Amino acid sequence: MLLAVLSGFLLAAAVPWLYKLLQGRINWALALLPAGLTVYFASFMPEIAAGDQVLVSYNWIPSLDIQLSFLLDGLSLMFALLISGIGTFILLYAGSYLHGDRDLPKFYIFILAFMASMLGLVLSNNLISLFVFWELTSITSYMLIGYHHEQLKSRKSALQGLLVTVGGGMALMAGLILMGSVAGTYEISEILNNGDVIRDSGLYTGILILILIGTFSKSAQVPLHFWLPNAMAAPTPVSAYLHSATMVKAGVYLLARLNPSLGETELWHTILPLFGALTMFTGMFLAYRSTEIKKILAYTTLMALGTLTMLIGIGTELAIGAAMTFLLAHALYKASLFLVAGSLDHSTGTKDITKMGGLARIMPITTYAAILAALSMAGIAPLFGFIAKEMLFEAVLESNYLTSFLLVLTVATAMLGVAIGGVIALRPFFGARKETPSKPHEAPFAMWIGPATLATLGLLCGLLPFLPERGILSAAVTSVYGEYESFYLTLWHGFNLPLMLSIASIAVGVLLFFGWDAIRARLLWLDKVFAYGPERGYEKALDGMNWTAQWQTRVLQNGYLRYYLLTILATLIGLVGYTLFTGYEPRLLFDFVGVQFIEAVIAILIVLAAVVAATTHSRLGAVVSVGVVGFGVALVYVLFSAPDLGITQVLVETLTVLLLVLVLFRLPEFLDLSSTAARMRDAVVAVAVGSLFTLLLLTATELQLHDPISQFFVENSEPEGHGRNIVNVILVDFRALDTLGEIFVLALAAIGVYAMIKFRAEEYKK
Template sequence: MIFIIIAGLIIAFLAPLLHRLLGKFIAVPMVLLPLGMFAYFCTFISPVLAGQPVLQEHSWVPALGVNFQFLLDGLGLFFALLITSFGVLVMGYAGSYLKGDEQLGRFYLYLTLFMTAMIGVVISNNILGLLVFWELTSISSYLLISYKHKYEVARASALQALLITNGGGLCLMAGLILLGIAGDSYAITELVQLRPELLAHDFYLPVVLLIMLGAFTKSAQFPFHVWLPNAMAAPTPVSAYLHSATMVKAGVYLLARFTPMLGGTEVWNYTIMAVGATTAVVGAFLALQQLDLKAILAYTTISALGSLVTLIGIGSTFALEAMMVFLLAHALYKGALFMIAGTVDHATGTRDTTKLHLLGRRMPMLAAAAVLSSLSMAGIIPFFGFIGKELLYEGAFEAPSYAMPLTIGIVFSGIAFVAVAMRLGYGIFFRKSAHEATAIGHAPEPGLWLPPLLLGIAGLVFGLLPNLTVTPILNAAGVSIAGAEAGQLELALWHGFNPILLLTILTILLGIVAYVFTNVFTTWPVHLERLYNIGPGQLYYFFKRISARGAKGLTGSVQSGYLRYYVATIIITFIFLVIGAILQENLYAVITRDTWIKAFSEIRIYEYILLILMVPATIYVSQTNSRLIAITTMSLIGYAIALAYIFFGAPDLAATQFLIETLTAVLFVLVLHKLPTLRTIKTYRANLASITLSTVFGATMAYVMVMVRQFPLDSELKAYYGEASWLEAKGRNIVNVILVDFRAFDTLGEITVLAVAALGIFSLLNLYPEKGDQL
């Protein structure tokens, strides 16, 4: 499976080149990639259905217990097949939707990168590997949402999605690290076996809350749902893929994956139920008020995600299995409806439902796809959406606790779904209107109506023949979540007359009524403007402004622009760290009279000469007003230090010091004539403070040296370098060998940083801004 990930990454970054080579035929290899992945994952269906999960491992950082581990059990296989199958349709749809776009290769790069990352999320068995792919989905979705980066709304929406989902990603990272510490393992399969220990661990509560935050932000749960409607600024293929079938389902997948190890407790069940039910109701309420096709679909997606999360919170075996069924049903009809909305916009130039009339005759195949998908969304028999809604209602109705409020909330969501489905499948295509039929710029080509039509047909086929098509893989996924007691679910269209059927009929009738009064609902935003002004969306912008101001103030106080302040900050911090270490570890160096006598008796005459040279030079350089004299005096101090290195047996350091001092002196002299006139910029008090700080710093370093002498470090590293430098690296200069051989990559990194900085400085120096411009 590692080669699937590698192949996806390679093809992703080759997409721009393929676009230049193949032009409009770029869609062919991009469709073949997810198709090949789908075929590959299909080869694992037999062992997974037989109860034999496939586990593969590849070494990454074995010393830390971090490896690429890939697990294909029922849950992972279900999501892998969902991601790749939708990938085939969306890749083909994107080729027609963005036909003629000069940046189509870049779009395919982002979309393929996202698909690969999403596959990595659902098949990762190592939680840190899962985290890596999780963050890659956030980055690639940011690139996709901001694809039309010339528009401010696209950039702002992408940033909002990135900030919210990455904020949750940081919480998830902390939670997964704590989970790994608590279980002493980073493998999901091992952590599941440690469930009793994890539930009793002190880290359980923070782990659960942090993981929930990661899942809630990714799956747009209230109050983090605000990013999803704004993300509709992305091209429609992105909405159809990320925001209906894959990315927003990642949070649902995460909660389902961790249910066997962390679920079943009150904090887990009640928190997830409360958040999910609230999201379902809020999403449905807001969906009824929208006029834009994609906004309507976005809010119903939020509502559906809330329903899925609610079922996970209920936590019963039946609820978890129902969650998987409804997830598939929602992906089928919502992916199709997003594509239909995009095709309508593509053909008419608008997504406003008040301007769309009688499109059915002019786009019959698209209308057929819309009818099939809308019927499934409304939960009409014999579509798979009907089965999903039935199980959704039954899961809420039979909840161990709070069954009545949960059922009411889910039914309200279902009513909104029926009303929305009628607007999308009937209202804009067939409903008679006093207005003329909406003008169509051009008839949609097959690539724009065939993918949603296939999804609509799939919803019908899965509804008529569920046990021959999708029930086995859904049962296998249920076993992965709920354990051995799951896996016995048999899907059927008819279960006789029961309360759930009555709820379904009531939902359809009230949904039709809600559709009739659509105009009433769409006027609510005007009346509820004050409420929306204090909602999560406005809170996001409030916190964004506060964060920007705080960051600006902090940066202004820390990044003053004066080098002397930076140096002073570093020195003061170092002094306090040394003092803290001394006080904490009781490292008090005792310097006796004999120690002083011995120290001074060991000083040789030429060392006194060096001292006589450096001390007056140091004092003089701080008093002179001539740059040339200051440069010369500083060079004198540097050369004296180099001589000290020679006296104490470090000729390599002395040679380096000589070279640096010579080069520095030459460079300073070369630029001397370009510098402004030297002027005094420090007061007497500032000079006194600098002298005091320098004295304290010097005394601190002297004290550290005394401690080092009195508390020698017993390290094997020194002996190792001494032996290995000649025997293995064939070098006599230990320092050079360490830099070039033992720490070669560190040295290369430092050289690279310096080279990049030099190029940046060179570029700035070669800018010639006009008068009044700023760099």
């Protein structure tokens, strides 16, 4: 299992070498990996269909009880099959679509890493490892969306997707950590069995909101939907992969995975259906207004993500069954449609669907795939999308929350879906032949085998629905909902209300299809309204962030060391001082009992030397004063039985004084460059810092939070350190790293002294 997840990263590392070896045939070689993974995961289908699970665990961070563990059940198996199966066709397609591109090896590296990240995400059985793979999908998708990095649009779209998803990822991380803390484990398989513990916790609301922010940002729910259509700046193979089975469904996957733990609450049954339904209708409405084929498909992906979120939120057995069925149907038709869109663009040189027509005879295989996939998206029998739509209507009708609201938006979305399906299936291929920038031609084998196969699978699943039901869907429903009683798939449910709604949606959808041009023209005034939508808020937030960065750079990072020190010290005074005076009782008692005369003299000398160093206009006086401070501190170490520190201090202080002498005498004389007000300000800050640390030391000496550690050293010096000289044992054994640091300091001082001697010798030779 671990090798299956990591194989994509390993193969990505070998791409540069393989590309030199295979050149234009590399896509066929690389496609062997996801094809092999598809076979590998498919071998688990009998076991998973029987209700079993596969758990694999490796030690990762045992001290934090974090494992690198993997869970293969119905839900993760379905996603793994989609990721690897569709990934096979994506790699084949990309080799032909991007043939001759100078950055093609880079594309293969990123797409393989992305595939591996998605496999790790859906198979992870640990919340922390899941989050790691979650962020890896954001990073690799950023590189894929920005593949054409020389174009400003690609860079902006990639950055937008990264900021939105990673921003949501930070909230997700907090939610997952809180969930693990409440459940007492980070293992997902254990958390799923303790849902009551999380739902009964006072932190449930916070956990749910944080996780929903992360999942909604990833799966582009309203109002965070704007980044997804802009991600169409990516090459078409990337769009097909991201929208069908991978990144944008990661949020949906996590919602489905955590349904047993977070679901079955009023908050869950309200938030998810509400945002899901709004996203569903918004996506299809925006698709109806668009003419660029990739944008149309991107907006219909929003529709699908909203539908899945709504169904998971409804949470009934029928709704979960409809969600899993719709997820599979969408993956098959959406991957096929995006690959068809790439073939049309590759063949005609345009993405505008209004500028295409009469291509059926020229591109018969592409036409076949487009018609089947588009009809499945529209929910037309006998395609698999029809079964999914019937179950969707039935699930919404049985919803216990927001039923009327959800039903109206669902039916309206289905009507628009029929119209969009007709636009995609008919406008480019039938009607009058239109002139295009490039002479159209049928796509090569590597580009049509994927969409044709996937579209055909959509037809077979519709005609033989028991195959996907018994093969994977039943196990997926069990993983998300639990044991089911009545989930089954069939093409014919009899004359019932869902069928009537389906017929009505088809009838109105046909009218919307024929009126597409006229209605779309009448909706152009909405462009001004949408200009003030969520994307404008994102842009304003980004501008504000850039303004803040520029401001703090001008004010805080201006290149003047004095301002850096002032900022650091002022922050220190504010935070530490506030904590000291509000959380503790500062000790202002000065006890001089037991202070010897020599100690008092040294302390007074240090204070006077520091004052002189800060006020003198003589370089030599300043150097001498600094030296007095340093050597005075060394004497304090010696008097208090720390000869090792005293020796180190003497050596470093000697080197410092010598360096200061050598440097300062090569500089101009001292000048009063600071104003009196600036010097007074610096003096106030210096006195405040000194007073603060004096209070901290006096307070610390009065606090005894733990027993003295000295007794530990006395008792363990000989048995643990095998030495009777306690000081030596402390330095060599108990504080070995500290002693090593002092050795480095001494060595550095010796090197400095040697360098100065050599420097002076060379000067004398000259």
